[in-house]
Amino acid sequence: MTTPPTNFIGINVSGLHVRAALVDEHGSIIEGRIAGVAKELIPQLAAMVEDLRSLPGSVAAIGVAVPGLVNRQTDRVISPGDLPSNVVEDIHGQLMNATGLRVEIENDANAAAYGEFKVGAGRGSHSMFYMMIGDGIGGAIIIDGKLFTGTSGFAGEVGHITIDTEGMQCVCGNTGCLETVASAPSIVRRARERLNRDSTSSLSRLALNKTFTAVDVAHQANEGDDFALMMIERTGKYIGTGVASVINLLNIERIVLGGGVMDAGSLILNPIIQEVKRRAFQPCFDATEIVAAKLGYDAAPIGAAMLARDAAIN
Numbered sequence: 325m326t327t328p329p330t331n332f333i334g335i336n337v338s339g340l341h342v343r344a345a346l347v348d349e350h351g352s353i354i355e356g357r358i359a360g361v362a363k364e365l366i367p368q369l370a371a372m373v374e375d376l377r378s379l380p381g382s383v384a385a386i387g388v389a390v391p392g393l394v395n396r397q398t399d400r401v402i403s404p405g406d407l408p409s410n411v412v413e414d415i416h417g418q419l420m421n422a423t424g425l426r427v428e429i430e431n432d433a434n435a436a437a438y439g440e441f442k443v444g445a446g447r448g449s450h451s452m453f454y455m456m457i458g459d460g461i462g463g464a465i466i467i468d469g470k471l472f473t474g475t476s477g478f479a480g481e482v483g484h485i486t487i488d489t490e491g492m493q494c495v496c497g498n499t500g501c502l503e504t505v506a507s508a509p510s511i512v513r514r515a516r517e518r519l520n521r522d523s524t525s526s527l528s529r530l531a532l533n534k535t536f537t538a539v540d541v542a543h544q545a546n547e548g549d550d551f552a553l554m555m556i557e558r559t560g561k562y563i564g565t566g567v568a569s570v571i572n573l574l575n576i577e578r579i580v581l582g583g584g585v586m587d588a589g590s591l592i593l594n595p596i597i598q599e600v601k602r603r604a605f606q607p608c609f610d611a612t613e614i615v616a617a618k619l620g621y622d623a624a625p626i627g628a629a630m631l632a633r634d635a636a637i638n
């Protein structure tokens with residue numbers, strides 16, 4: 325008699341969506357679900373778990389990735405950021421009670437990093453730094469195959485590295501953080517400011533669109549719009565400045581860059597690499613590979629499932 329395969333459930337709660345996936349022990353998604361975030365989060369997550377559990381095979385544990393800092397000592401979500409209010413609660417304890425399964429909870433950038441490390445762009449490396457550049461900028465450190473979460477679980481917050489000492493106020497309370505210039509909303513803000521004060525930029529197609537997003541900036545850059553291209557290149561320079569500091573600090577084997585802003589592809593990856601080369605200590609730069617992430621939105625649910633799997637082993 326053969327034993328049925330053991331699977332894991334990986335869940336990613338973001339500001340807008342909940343993604344849940346049944347993941348096999350090797351990190352492949354068997355079946356995925358996506359839904360808007362319900363007012364009552366725990367019953368919603370429990371129902372998604374029940375639905376995925378009804379599929380063949382047994383589920384050993386659940387991993388949940390959340391857009392906030394997770395205190396490793398208490399497993400509670402804390403963050404000064406703008407989290408959906410229903411995320412700032414005891415997801416860990418309540419979901420265990422609701423499902424009867426073991427639950428691991430982790431910051432979304434950490435979970436996505438672990439997914440990329442196990443089955444995506446970080447595969448085969450021993451140490452890796454992951455940066456998620458989207459509505460915010462998150463980061464995660466993997467050393468010798470293990471997530472390094474710091475003393476209380478908050479390591480890797482690269483979005484709050486100071487890039488401009490005279491810069492704008494950040495949500496964290498500091499000024500001039502990387503996130504204030506290179507996150508998706510910051511790209512839009514910088515582009516708008518420039519369109520307002522520089523008449524030559526009105527030739528840009530972005531000037532015709534009152535409600536453009538960072539995706540539109542990337543799209544116009546890909547279409548050859550000079551102004552959009554310049555905005556993307558400058559964003560790459562800011563990110564590269566942050567990455568250079570990471571490389572100097574950690575002498576890490578691989579840097580994996582993910583999140584919506586990286587959808588601009590080589591238009592942003594190349595200026596990032598150039599800026600890192602210009603700023604990082606040469607021997608550290610030579611030892612580092614800088615690559616784009618591979619798993620997209622699947623990184624966090626897969627990573628959360630793999631963290632649940634590996635917590636069972638350790």
Ligand SMILES: [Zn+2]
Nearest residue numbers: 484494496501
């Ligand atoms: Zn900050």
